[in-house]
Amino acid sequence: MTQSRRMLVLRAVVEDYIRSQEPVGSTSLTKQHDLGVSSATIRNDMAALEDEGYLIQPHTSAGRVPTEKGYRYFVDRLATVMPLSEAQRRGINSFLEGSVSLKDALQRAARLLSEITGQVAIVASPSLAKATMRHVEMVPVAMNTLLAVVITDTGRVAQHGLVVPSMPSADDINHLSSTVNEQCGGLSLAKAGEKVRSIAETAGFEEVKAVAKALADAFESMALDERANELYMSGASHLAHSRSLADLAPLFDALEEQVVLMKLMSNLSEETNASGVGVAIGSESHTPGLLHASVVSSGYGRKAASRDSNLDDGSTTSPSDNEPVAFVGSIGPTHMDYAATMAAVRAVARYLSAFISESGTDAS
Known part of the structure; x- marks a missing residue:
């Protein structure tokens, strides 16, 4: 007792x-x-x-x-994250509904989360390594070069130049594009690369063999390119009001180390509690600049959007079901309002899940 x-x-x-x-x-x-x-x-x-x-x-x-x-x-005893108020949910919805593109939505999400929490907000773009291919178009742009435009299920559009010894006919290129879209839709970019290599060796594709191999290289390169994860950050000015000057320099240095931040927040978003939110406090981040800060992160992804139609109804999610394609997070002092920050991070993550789910549907 x-x-x-x-x-x-x-x-x-x-x-x-x-x-x-x-x-x-x-x-x-x-x-x-x-x-x-x-x-x-x-x-x-x-x-x-x-x-x-x-x-x-x-x-x-x-x-x-x-x-x-x-x-x-x-x-750890915050077993359930409080759902946001109806007014807060409406505010998030109306703010993000005005997005005209995925990039715009991610920038808006970072700005919004920063305003809600009064802390630094970081939003990562969906990882190409975790995305699946929806559609590809190949457009000749020079005598020996085609531009491959790849649309993923998360709504991301990636472009890659394909250099070939000689340019095939438009009909041959269209035939290859149709076959790739038919056989590779829904595959990861790495798997799509493997599939395109097998297509290149199939009878009837002799004229576009070099194009197919170049496209396979492009898919595999995109899947491995960690830099494809862009980070959108907002609210760094809030730090000046909550930290002493001695703490600010290492903290700003930590914010500059985008690869370190990406790894930390990505891992956190996959090692979440029952509410789908991960928290690292002070030294738990193993990042010197964040010794006096806490990090709250949540993944957003395809399955979360299809399952959580109400987005912020207070229900819990299983990390294994979530399959995050990227993360949204907040960095603030160790004395941050954890309950409010966790609720805001989770709500914005769920709205982004819904947004990319709709974008992927539109793209297919």
Whole structure:
């Protein structure tokens, strides 16, 4: 009983510190929360929590603040993420509905998430490695060059130049395009590359064998190109209001390291809790510049959109069902409002899932 009450005290300390950003004392806890015990008992509980590494006392005779371990316990007990209010959901919907392209939607999503949380928002474009091919067009642009325009199920459009020894006839190119679209639709770009190589060796495609091999190379190159994951970032100016100058330089350096950020947030989005949101607190990110920051990330993907028609109805999702093609996330101080940030990240991720699902349908 003592242990469970002690953890209620911890939760109360975390909630109050997030709200006030001032060390929390036993007297204020007694006033703010109905814990059913005296101030002296709460003081003893706080001392025990400090001994166990959940709280720290920054100054003698001052209140206490949560440690990383304290925040981690608090976040892990947020079993369900609160759904956003109807007004917030309508606001997200109307803001993102104005998107004219995938890039525009991702830029808007980053801007919106930053405004909602008051923190840095990062949105990655769908990974080509995880996308499937919807359609390809090959257009001659020079004597020995064709432009392959590839549309994926996520709505991304990728272009690749194909250099060939000699230009086949328009009919032969169209025949190859039709065959590739018929046999490769729904395949990953890597698998599509393998399929196109087998098509190149098929009778009737002798005249376009070089084009088919060049297209197969292009598919495989796109599938392996990690740089194809563009990051859209918004809200870096918010950091100046929440961090000390000493913390800002390494934090901005961390934000510049896009490959490191992409790996961290991508991994987080795949190692989520029951609500489909991953959280790294301070040193858990294994990134020096984020030592005093927390990262919240969620994947967005095809299956989430088809299953979650209400988008933010409070239901939980299984990470294995989600199959994220990219991530959306927020970076803020360790004393961020975790419940609100997790809800906002999840809601924006779900709207992006719906958006790319519709884009993929339109493209097919």
